[in-house]
Amino acid sequence: MKSPSRRASLQAEIASELEPGERLVWTGHPDARAVFRKLLWLIWVGGPVVAIAAWFARDFLVAQFAVLAGLALLLGPGVAALMARRTIYGLTDRRAMILSKSIGHRALSSVDLSAADKRVETLQGEGGGGTVLFVSGLAPRRRYTDYTGKFGFWDVPDAAQVAAVVQNELDRRRG
Numbered sequence: 475m476k477s478p479s480r481r482a483s484l485q486a487e488i489a490s491e492l493e494p495g496e497r498l499v500w501t502g503h504p505d506a507r508a509v510f511r512k513l514l515w516l517i518w519v520g521g522p523v524v525a526i527a528a529w530f531a532r533d534f535l536v537a538q539f540a541v542l543a544g545l546a547l548l549l550g551p552g553v554a555a556l557m558a559r560r561t562i563y564g565l566t567d568r569r570a571m572i573l574s575k576s577i578g579h580r581a582l583s584s585v586d587l588s589a590a591d592k593r594v595e596t597l598q599g600e601g602g603g604g605t606v607l608f609v610s611g612l613a614p615r616r617r618y619t620d621y622t623g624k625f626g627f628w629d630v631p632d633a634a635q636v637a638a639v640v641q642n643e644l645d646r647r648r649g
Contacts, residue, residue, distance in 0.1 A: 484562040488573045491582060492566060500565040500639045504558040504629040508603050512629070513551035520547025563627045565643060570609070570625070572618050583617045585609045585625050587647055594641045595624065596633050604633030608640050 485501050492498060523544030530537035561574040572583045590609050597605040607626035612619050619625045630636045 484560070484573065484575070487575075488562050488564040488571060491564075491571060491573065491584075493568070496569075497567045498564060499567060499643050500563075500636070502563045502627065502630055502632075502636060504561055504563075504627075505603050505631040506555040506558040508599055508601075508629045508631070509558040510551045510555040511600070513554050516547045516550040520544045520550070523547065558629065563630070565640060567643065567647070570627070570640075572627070581617065583625075585612070587644065590644050590647075592644075594637045594644070595626075596637045598633060599629065601631075602633065603629060603631045606630060606633055606637045606640055608644065 484503070488501060489498060521544070524541055527537045527540035527544060531541050557574060557576055560576055561572065564571040564573070567587075569587055570585050574581050574583075587609075589611070595607040597607065599605070605626055605628045607620065607624040609625040610623060612623045612625050614621050614623050616623075616625070618628060627636060627640075
C-alpha cells in the first residue's frame with residue numbers, strides 16, 4: 475500500500491499539471507501487487523535461465539550474457555511494481571493524465587477527453603481490479619496504450635468504480 479505522504483506528494487504533482495480553469499475529478503494509482511503478480515511468470519522463466527547459464531558461464535561468454543538476461547527477468551516484476559508505486563492517474567474535466575516517476579525520470583502522459591470513446595471498456599483482473607480503457611485510435615507505441623491503440627488506466631484496484639467515474643465524466647462532457 476502506498477504511504478499517505480507519497481500519495482499526497484504525487485497528487486500534488488498531478489494537480490500542479492492542471493491548466494487554468496481545469497478541474498481534477500478523480501485521482502488513483504495502479505495496484506503494485508497486481509502488477510507484480512501479473513509479471514510473476516518472468517521469475518519462473520528467469521530462474522531456470524540463470525541456473526542453467528550459470529553452470530556454463532565460466533567457460534562460455536554467451537552463457538554470461540544469458541545469466542545477465544535471466545537476472546533481468548528475475549528483477550522485472552519487482553522493478554515494475556516499484557514503478558507502479560510511483561505512478562498516479564488523474565482525470566480532469568478536460569483530459570486524462572498519467573504521471574510516473576522513477577529515479578531521474580518523470581513522465582506525464584495526457585489525452586484530451588474530446589477524443590474519448592462513447593463507452594468505457596473494462597478488462598477485469600483479479601479481485602475487482604483491472605484496466606479501464608477509454609480512448610481509441612492512438613499510436614500503439616505510446617505509453618499506457620495497448621497494442622490496439624487504446625489508452626487508459628492500467629491495473630487499478632477498483633476497475634468497476636473507476637470505469638463508472640470515467641463514464642460519468644464522459645457523459646457529462648457530451649451533455
